[in-house]
Each structure stands twice: as C-alpha cells, then as structure tokens.
Amino acid sequence: MSATDAVLPDRAPGRLTADVADPLLRPRFGRIWWACLILCLGLSILMVVSLVVLVAGGVGIWGINTSNVWGFALVNYVWWIGIGNAGTLISAMLLLTRQRWRTSINRFAEAMTLFAACIAGLFPIFHLGRPWLFYWLVPYPNTLGLVPQWRSPLVWDFFAIASYILFSLMFWYTGAIPDFATLRDRAKGRIAQVAYGILALGWRGSARHWQTWQSYYGAMAAMGVPLVISVHSVVGMDYAAGIAPGWNESIFPPYFVVGAMFSGFAMVVVLAAIFRRALNAAHLITDRHFDVMGKILLTGSLIMTVSYATEWFYGWYSGEHAEQHVVATQLWGDFWPLYWGMLAGNCIIPQLYWWPFFRRHLPSTILIAIAINIGMWLERVVITVVPPARGYLPSQWSSYWPTLWDWALFAGTLGFFGLLFTLFLRVIPAVSIHEMKEQVAEEAPT
Amino acid sequence: MTHQLHLVFTETAPLVAAVKALRAEGVTGMDAHTPWRIAELETALEPGGPSVRRVMLISGLVCAASIFAFQAWSAVWLYPLNAGGRPLFSWPAFGFATFETGILGAAAGGFVAMIRRCGLPRLHHPFFITAETELATDDRFFLTIPGDTAPDRMRLSRLEGLHEIVEVGA
Amino acid sequence: MSQIFGPGATTAARLALPSLVIVPAVILATLIFLRWTDYATGEGRIVDQNVPFSHRHHTAEIGIDCRYCHSSVTQSASAGLPPTETCMTCHSRLWSQEEMLQPVRASWESGERLRWNRVHDLADHVYFNHSTHVTNGVACTSCHGAVGEMRLIGQQEPLTMGWCLDCHRDPGPNLSPPEQVFSPIPPREAKVDAAAIHVLLEDYDIDSSTLTDCTTCHR
Structure with missing residues (x-):
C-alpha cells in the first residue's frame, strides 16, 4: 500500500499531536487565513444588513407571494439543514460501523453540522414576519392560554432543529474535551492555557474518565443516527403534510434524508479539501479518504436518481391531473433550466465517480462535489417553488422570482458559515487527535 | 499534598502488564492517565461505577413521557381544537416532539452524568503539579500509585518497559 | 510547577458550569412571570381623564x-x-358653572368632541x-x-x-x-x-x- 493509499497517517502519536495542535498555538496564522476571514466577515455583514432590512421592512422585501409563501426562506433552510445533518450522521454512523477513516473528518464534519444547523434555523424564524415572537413555538406558561399546535409541521420543525442543535453541540464538545486537554498541556501562552484549560474542564485522561467518556460518546453516536434521520424526515414532512400536488407524497421523508446525506457529504469533501490545503495536512486527509467519500457520493447520487424517477412514476401513476401537471411543469415549464440543472448536478455529473481517476484527482473531486451542492440547492428550489405555483386551483397559479434581498441573505449566510468555519479552524483541533492516535496505536504492529 | 508515584511508560502493552502485575501483588488505589482510551486498562484496574447509559435511558424516557403526556393533555383537555377534522388525541403527530425531546433529554442527562462521574470540572488537581504529566495528553502513559501503598523502588524498577518514575508530594 | 489554575478555580468552575443553564433559565422564568403581573396586563390600572367622570x-x-x-x-x-350632547342633557342645567366640567362646555361651544383616554x-x-x-x-x-x-x-x-x-x-x-x-x-x-x-x-x-x-x- 502506498502512502497515499493509507487512511491513517504513518506517524508516531507524538508527531500527530504536534501536527494538529501546534498550528493552533502559533501566534500567526498566515495571509490566506486572514483573507478568508475578511471576505467572510464582509459577507456576514451583508447577512446582518439584510436581516435588519428584513425586520424593518417585513417579508415583503422578499420575492414571496400569496401562492409561493415560502420561497427562498424554505429553500435555503432545507439546503442548510441538509448540510447540517450530514456531519452528525457521518460521524455517528462511521463510528458505529467502525470505519477507520472516520477520525480524519469527523471533527470538522460535526462543526459543519453545528454551524449549518444554526444558520438553517435563522430562515424559518425570520420568515415568521415577527421573528421576535418565535418563542411562541415553545410551550411555556403564557398569558394567552395557548400551547403550540402539535399537529403543525412548524412545531415539529422547531423541536427537531432545537434538539438537533443542542445534541450536536454536546456530541461535538464531548468528542473535543480530550483534545482541549492536549492543547492546554501544549500551550505556552497564558491566555491559551487558561482558555483551553477551561474548555478541557480539567480532563486528565484517567482510566475512569475514558471509560465514562466512551460510554457516553458511544451512546450519543447510537442516538445520533436515528436523531438525524428523524430531523430530516420532519423537514420532509414540512412538505408531505401539505396538500399541494407534488408535496403530498409519502416518499418525502426518506428521500430528504438521503438528499441531506448526499449534500452534506459533498460539502464535507469541499471543506476537507480546503482544510487539507490550508493546514498542509495531506497525510491526515489522504487521497484514499476522497476515494471513499466519492463512492458514498456515487451511491447517494444513484438513490437520488431513483427518487426522482419514483416521483415521475407516481405523478403518472396517480392518474391525478394536478400531479401530472406539476411533474410536467418541473420538466418542461418555466423553471426547466433549474430542473435539468438539478438532474445534471445530482444524477449525471456524479456518475464520473465510477472512474477511480475522478475520485482521487482532487480538483475533479471538488468540482463534482460543488456540482452536487449546486444540484441539491436547485432541487430545493424546484421542490419549494413549483408545486405551490401549480396547485389544484388554477387561479392561484403564479410564478416566483427571488429579489435582491433574497440573494443577499443567502450569500450572507454562506459568508457567515465561512466565518464560523474559519474561526473554528483557528481555535479548535479540526481533527480528533486522541481518536486518531488511538487508531494509529491499534494499527501499529506490536 | 499527598505523596504519589507516577510510573511513566512509552508503550501501552507494558502499562497494561504493569497494572495487572501490581494488582496481583495487592497494590490498590492505582489510576492510569493516558492520551487515548485503552480498553484493556478498564478491566485491569478496579471496575468503575455503573454506566452513564442507565442515566441516559432514564432521563430520555422521562423527558419523552413528559412531553407526550403534556401534548396529549394540552390537545385533549386544555385547548381542544378541531384542526381539519383530526381526532383531538392525534398521537402520531405527537410522536415528533416526543422523540426529539427524548433524545435531547438522554443526551443532556448523560452529559451531566458523565462530567459528574468523571469528577469534572476539576481545574486544579494534584496530577497537574508536575510539568511531566503534561505529556499524558500527548504520547506518554502514566500509572499513578499512592505513596503509602506503593511497593519499593527495587520492585518498581523491575517492571518491563518502565520509562521513568516521577515522585510528587512530600 | 504546571498548575494553570489555583485551588479556587475548581469551585468557580463547578459554580459556573451549572450557571450556564441556571442563569438563563432564571432570567427566562422572570420574564415569563412578569407577563402575568398587573404591571404587564394593566389590571387595576386607573387612567387619568380630562374630566374626572364618576x-x-x-x-x-x-x-x-x-x-x-x-x-x-x-x-x-x-x-x-357618548357625544357631548349626552352630557349636556343634564349639565346644561346642573352644575353648569362647575370648574370640573369646563372641558365639556368647551367641547359644546367649539363643536370639537371630548377626548377620553382609552382604558x-x-x-x-x-x-x-x-x-x-x-x-x-x-x-x-x-x-x-x-x-x-x-x-x-x-x-x-x-x-x-x-x-x-x-x-x-x-x-x-x-x-x-x-x-x-x-x-x-x-x-x-x-x-x-x-x-x-x-x-x-x-x-x-x-x-x-x-x-x-x-x-x-x-x-
């Protein structure tokens, strides 16, 4: 096996600690990092500005209308939460199935989850029109004499997203406690020592610590998989519980779960490539990792293709004129470039992953992963925008065009995600040091 | 300050062997500090308390049952509302919040149980008193023995693979 | 010596960690409670009026x-x-010089309606x-x-x-x-x-x- 084939670095544990931890403790971080930070900060300011304008002006500044009441708010929500679901799913599922290559990617995949899920939560809240009343979704003893409407998908969403964010935070933090202790013990500066010391909570790596930690972390992973599936099923139910043709389909929950895993993995590929480049960590994230992730993306692409085909089939098989009309509109109506763009990004381009060359050639892999992310975003546009615009009532038929503020908020959230990720790379070990050392030690010939 | 000996190892196998040998000789109160989890150690040392998973199960079930009961109570008795002709006790719809809250309850309960059982937060600890133990989160393995139960140095120095002995405290 | 924290830090951390949950919870509970008080609902509030009508x-x-x-x-x-006319059915005769009723008479003369503050x-x-x-x-x-x-x-x-x-x-x-x-x-x-x-x-x-x-x- 050549060096690029290995999933685990061929290095001594002490070297590994230094590889991951030392860049974080360096006082300077390089120009590219600063350039990223400033770019993302600029876009984050755009996000704040568009939110302020939104609150001041109301949701009318968006392109929504009486038929397309959701528009970009739901598109971007689903896209972000899809990305957000992948991290925990990847981390937990790969842990349970004992995939050795997990340790290189799980930490930043979980960080990606947390950031994306928080950003996703912004959209439905700001779409409320009076976002400051979002707490009405929480059951609390109020003077209104009301409780949330438990049969409403919006309430399911709130419980799902809130639980998911808190769960992901605990899962991520628990996984990182031993690494914070490593950083605490390596740090030379007083500020870093105190900061990592507090985050590590006084972790000493005693046998009892590890036993308890393992017991908790393993159980969290086991709960994480059904949680993620439930969260994205609830997102699918947002549509499936509606009566619009093209939405009211029982395939939505599983189809959304796979879509989330698919887009999330594609985002992990992009971020892994950036991280590998930024920290010069080609020995931590090897070509073999991209090879394996390429295979998973290929599988996801095939399942998505079957899902789309199932939608066409059921549109035809239902015998329902409105269903058929929605499918026809998606394929040949006003939005056909989006639909065919989605098919290209999600079904056709990922087929390149059949060839080992495209799985291992980094630029190709990244371009295909970006195509998948665009394809998955277009999928959410098509699903969100077409069915309500072609409902049962022709008088309600409409079109939808996002406005400048729709785009500004989307671009802003991309920047904000980048900002959080850039800061994350600076202060938190992006690779799980202790798990990687454990793997390396287990593999080592004794 | 209590008197303690830290036996430092550079490999895991000698550490596990040392634990087993010393346990057989009746040394008690040992603890190991390692940069990653070593499953064999947990059986070699004195077994710990019950698993945090029991706490997680109970906490998750309590949370799930409470939110389900609350949903049923509020939808059937507090504010019976006819939403699209659905039955008031529409339990399938209550399943979402029940499941999510149950998982969250298990996670949060388990987190609290975990840090309590680990004795954290414990920012100030005798283990940190010497700079040598900083390597316990890097690539060194520490076996800590209370000074009063420790065998003499001659015995300890015969342990296979022992790197050094660090003595702390009076 | 490599203790980063003093002996008090452990106690501080043990108080601070639960506080991360307890303090926001207490603040939220207070805000929720405030909504139930007379201060927020206006129960028992008496509103000043231009004419102290009993x-x-x-x-x-x-x-x-x-x-x-x-x-x-x-x-x-x-x-x-009521329009000012309703008041004046009696008060054009009764207490017609009363200082208290001056705004009513002013309204009657100018034709501009009386301003009452909503309770x-x-x-x-x-x-x-x-x-x-x-x-x-x-x-x-x-x-x-x-x-x-x-x-x-x-x-x-x-x-x-x-x-x-x-x-x-x-x-x-x-x-x-x-x-x-x-x-x-x-x-x-x-x-x-x-x-x-x-x-x-x-x-x-x-x-x-x-x-x-x-x-x-x-x-």
Missing part, C-alpha cells in the same frame, strides 16, 4: 342606565362613547363585539368590574387572551339572566347552580363548541 355617581347613585351613554352596546361591535385596550388583531356579548348574557360587570362602585374607571381584569379563553371555554358560570346584564353592580347572591347554568345556556342558545375557534376572535 361612573359610581352616575350609575349606582343616581341610576342612569349604561345604555343611556353607551347607546350602541346592544347593536354594534363598539359600545360607543380597555385590546390588541388590534382581536375582534371584540360588545353586542354579541351583552345580548348573550355576558353582563357589563363581567368584564368591566363593578362599575357602579368606581369613582374613576379602571381596568378590573387582565384582558389577556388566556382570560378571554377562560370564559370562552366554559361560558356558563359567567352568564347572567337578561334583567341583570346591565346592572352596574354584580348581584351579591351566591354562584348560580349547575341547573341554572344549563337553563341560561339553553335560553341564550349558546353553542360553546365553536367559541374557541381561532376565527371567533381573529378574523
């Missing part, structure tokens, strides 16, 4: 009916505020209809309190949605027989029994099953 004097003491001034209360959503202010997204309530047995005093005992009018009830719902969920105990609906002071007798409630619900033909529909109040 409901007690005009209703309970001299016996003017509510409907004499609030003349549209049985026919329309709004109970109606019972519901949210704009609530549709409240006075006539529906008083013609179905909800007495004035059920919501406005014992007006016949108030020198200056004040808000007697919290006027929160939960308070509205208390009655909409179970209207029976709050109904009065038709002859008591406009009484300025609620009758002192004990609560009506279940049989009487049933009779009232039958007489007024109230179907309480639809009273808590959203569209009953939010149209």
Whole structure:
C-alpha cells in the first residue's frame, strides 16, 4: 500500500499531536487565513444588513407571494439543514460501523453540522414576519392560554432543529474535551492555557474518565443516527403534510434524508479539501479518504436518481391531473433550466465517480462535489417553488422570482458559515487527535 | 499534598502488564492517565461505577413521557381544537416532539452524568503539579500509585518497559 | 510547577458550569412571570381623564342606565362613547358653572368632541363585539368590574387572551339572566347552580363548541 493509499497517517502519536495542535498555538496564522476571514466577515455583514432590512421592512422585501409563501426562506433552510445533518450522521454512523477513516473528518464534519444547523434555523424564524415572537413555538406558561399546535409541521420543525442543535453541540464538545486537554498541556501562552484549560474542564485522561467518556460518546453516536434521520424526515414532512400536488407524497421523508446525506457529504469533501490545503495536512486527509467519500457520493447520487424517477412514476401513476401537471411543469415549464440543472448536478455529473481517476484527482473531486451542492440547492428550489405555483386551483397559479434581498441573505449566510468555519479552524483541533492516535496505536504492529 | 508515584511508560502493552502485575501483588488505589482510551486498562484496574447509559435511558424516557403526556393533555383537555377534522388525541403527530425531546433529554442527562462521574470540572488537581504529566495528553502513559501503598523502588524498577518514575508530594 | 489554575478555580468552575443553564433559565422564568403581573396586563390600572367622570355617581347613585351613554352596546361591535350632547342633557342645567366640567362646555361651544383616554385596550388583531356579548348574557360587570362602585374607571381584569379563553371555554358560570346584564353592580347572591347554568345556556342558545375557534376572535 502506498502512502497515499493509507487512511491513517504513518506517524508516531507524538508527531500527530504536534501536527494538529501546534498550528493552533502559533501566534500567526498566515495571509490566506486572514483573507478568508475578511471576505467572510464582509459577507456576514451583508447577512446582518439584510436581516435588519428584513425586520424593518417585513417579508415583503422578499420575492414571496400569496401562492409561493415560502420561497427562498424554505429553500435555503432545507439546503442548510441538509448540510447540517450530514456531519452528525457521518460521524455517528462511521463510528458505529467502525470505519477507520472516520477520525480524519469527523471533527470538522460535526462543526459543519453545528454551524449549518444554526444558520438553517435563522430562515424559518425570520420568515415568521415577527421573528421576535418565535418563542411562541415553545410551550411555556403564557398569558394567552395557548400551547403550540402539535399537529403543525412548524412545531415539529422547531423541536427537531432545537434538539438537533443542542445534541450536536454536546456530541461535538464531548468528542473535543480530550483534545482541549492536549492543547492546554501544549500551550505556552497564558491566555491559551487558561482558555483551553477551561474548555478541557480539567480532563486528565484517567482510566475512569475514558471509560465514562466512551460510554457516553458511544451512546450519543447510537442516538445520533436515528436523531438525524428523524430531523430530516420532519423537514420532509414540512412538505408531505401539505396538500399541494407534488408535496403530498409519502416518499418525502426518506428521500430528504438521503438528499441531506448526499449534500452534506459533498460539502464535507469541499471543506476537507480546503482544510487539507490550508493546514498542509495531506497525510491526515489522504487521497484514499476522497476515494471513499466519492463512492458514498456515487451511491447517494444513484438513490437520488431513483427518487426522482419514483416521483415521475407516481405523478403518472396517480392518474391525478394536478400531479401530472406539476411533474410536467418541473420538466418542461418555466423553471426547466433549474430542473435539468438539478438532474445534471445530482444524477449525471456524479456518475464520473465510477472512474477511480475522478475520485482521487482532487480538483475533479471538488468540482463534482460543488456540482452536487449546486444540484441539491436547485432541487430545493424546484421542490419549494413549483408545486405551490401549480396547485389544484388554477387561479392561484403564479410564478416566483427571488429579489435582491433574497440573494443577499443567502450569500450572507454562506459568508457567515465561512466565518464560523474559519474561526473554528483557528481555535479548535479540526481533527480528533486522541481518536486518531488511538487508531494509529491499534494499527501499529506490536 | 499527598505523596504519589507516577510510573511513566512509552508503550501501552507494558502499562497494561504493569497494572495487572501490581494488582496481583495487592497494590490498590492505582489510576492510569493516558492520551487515548485503552480498553484493556478498564478491566485491569478496579471496575468503575455503573454506566452513564442507565442515566441516559432514564432521563430520555422521562423527558419523552413528559412531553407526550403534556401534548396529549394540552390537545385533549386544555385547548381542544378541531384542526381539519383530526381526532383531538392525534398521537402520531405527537410522536415528533416526543422523540426529539427524548433524545435531547438522554443526551443532556448523560452529559451531566458523565462530567459528574468523571469528577469534572476539576481545574486544579494534584496530577497537574508536575510539568511531566503534561505529556499524558500527548504520547506518554502514566500509572499513578499512592505513596503509602506503593511497593519499593527495587520492585518498581523491575517492571518491563518502565520509562521513568516521577515522585510528587512530600 | 504546571498548575494553570489555583485551588479556587475548581469551585468557580463547578459554580459556573451549572450557571450556564441556571442563569438563563432564571432570567427566562422572570420574564415569563412578569407577563402575568398587573404591571404587564394593566389590571387595576386607573387612567387619568380630562374630566374626572364618576361612573359610581352616575350609575349606582343616581341610576342612569349604561345604555343611556353607551347607546350602541346592544347593536354594534363598539359600545360607543357618548357625544357631548349626552352630557349636556343634564349639565346644561346642573352644575353648569362647575370648574370640573369646563372641558365639556368647551367641547359644546367649539363643536370639537371630548377626548377620553382609552382604558380597555385590546390588541388590534382581536375582534371584540360588545353586542354579541351583552345580548348573550355576558353582563357589563363581567368584564368591566363593578362599575357602579368606581369613582374613576379602571381596568378590573387582565384582558389577556388566556382570560378571554377562560370564559370562552366554559361560558356558563359567567352568564347572567337578561334583567341583570346591565346592572352596574354584580348581584351579591351566591354562584348560580349547575341547573341554572344549563337553563341560561339553553335560553341564550349558546353553542360553546365553536367559541374557541381561532376565527371567533381573529378574523
């Protein structure tokens, strides 16, 4: 096996600690990092500005209308939460199935989850029109004499997203406690020592610590998989519980779960490539990792293709004129470039992953992963925008065009995600040091 | 300050062997500090308390049952509302919040149980008193023995693979 | 020596860690509690008026009916505020030089209406209809309190949605027989029994099953 084939670095544990931890403790971080930070900060300011304008002006500044009441708010929500679901799913599922290559990617995949899920939560809240009343979704003893409407998908969403964010935070933090202790013990500066010391909570790596930690972390992973599936099923139910043709389909929950895993993995590929480049960590994230992730993306692409085909089939098989009309509109109506763009990004381009060359050639892999992310975003546009615009009532038929503020908020959230990720790379070990050392030690010939 | 000996190892196998040998000789109160989890150690040392998973199960079930009961109570008795002709006790719809809250309850309960059982937060600890133990989160393995139960140095120095002995405290 | 923290840090951390949950929880609980207080609901609040009109004097003491001034209360959503002419039916003769009544006379002369400050202010997204309530047995005093005992009018009830719902969920105990609906002071007798409630619900033909529909109040 050549060096690029290995999933685990061929290095001594002490070297590994230094590889991951030392860049974080360096006082300077390089120009590219600063350039990223400033770019993302600029876009984050755009996000704040568009939110302020939104609150001041109301949701009318968006392109929504009486038929397309959701528009970009739901598109971007689903896209972000899809990305957000992948991290925990990847981390937990790969842990349970004992995939050795997990340790290189799980930490930043979980960080990606947390950031994306928080950003996703912004959209439905700001779409409320009076976002400051979002707490009405929480059951609390109020003077209104009301409780949330438990049969409403919006309430399911709130419980799902809130639980998911808190769960992901605990899962991520628990996984990182031993690494914070490593950083605490390596740090030379007083500020870093105190900061990592507090985050590590006084972790000493005693046998009892590890036993308890393992017991908790393993159980969290086991709960994480059904949680993620439930969260994205609830997102699918947002549509499936509606009566619009093209939405009211029982395939939505599983189809959304796979879509989330698919887009999330594609985002992990992009971020892994950036991280590998930024920290010069080609020995931590090897070509073999991209090879394996390429295979998973290929599988996801095939399942998505079957899902789309199932939608066409059921549109035809239902015998329902409105269903058929929605499918026809998606394929040949006003939005056909989006639909065919989605098919290209999600079904056709990922087929390149059949060839080992495209799985291992980094630029190709990244371009295909970006195509998948665009394809998955277009999928959410098509699903969100077409069915309500072609409902049962022709008088309600409409079109939808996002406005400048729709785009500004989307671009802003991309920047904000980048900002959080850039800061994350600076202060938190992006690779799980202790798990990687454990793997390396287990593999080592004794 | 209590008197303690830290036996430092550079490999895991000698550490596990040392634990087993010393346990057989009746040394008690040992603890190991390692940069990653070593499953064999947990059986070699004195077994710990019950698993945090029991706490997680109970906490998750309590949370799930409470939110389900609350949903049923509020939808059937507090504010019976006819939403699209659905039955008031529409339990399938209550399943979402029940499941999510149950998982969250298990996670949060388990987190609290975990840090309590680990004795954290414990920012100030005798283990940190010497700079040598900083390597316990890097690539060194520490076996800590209370000074009063420790065998003499001659015995300890015969342990296979022992790197050094660090003595702390009076 | 490589202790980063002093011995007190452990205690501080053990207090700080639960505080991350407890402090926000206490703040939220306080905010929730504040919404229930009179300060937030306005219950018991007395509003200053340009003319210190005494409901007690005009209703309970001299016996003017509510409907004499609030003349549209049985026919329309709004109970109606009286025009200056209504005041002047008496006060063009009685107390006609009283300093207290100067704004009334000024209004009469200039033709500009009297400005009263609103006491019972519901949210704009609530549709409240006075006539529906008083013609179905909800007495004035059920919501406005014992007006016949108030020198200056004040808000007697919290006027929160939960308070509205208390009655909409179970209207029976709050109904009065038709002859008591406009009484300025609620009758002192004990609560009506279940049989009487049933009779009232039958007489007024109230179907309480639809009273808590959203569209009953939010149209």
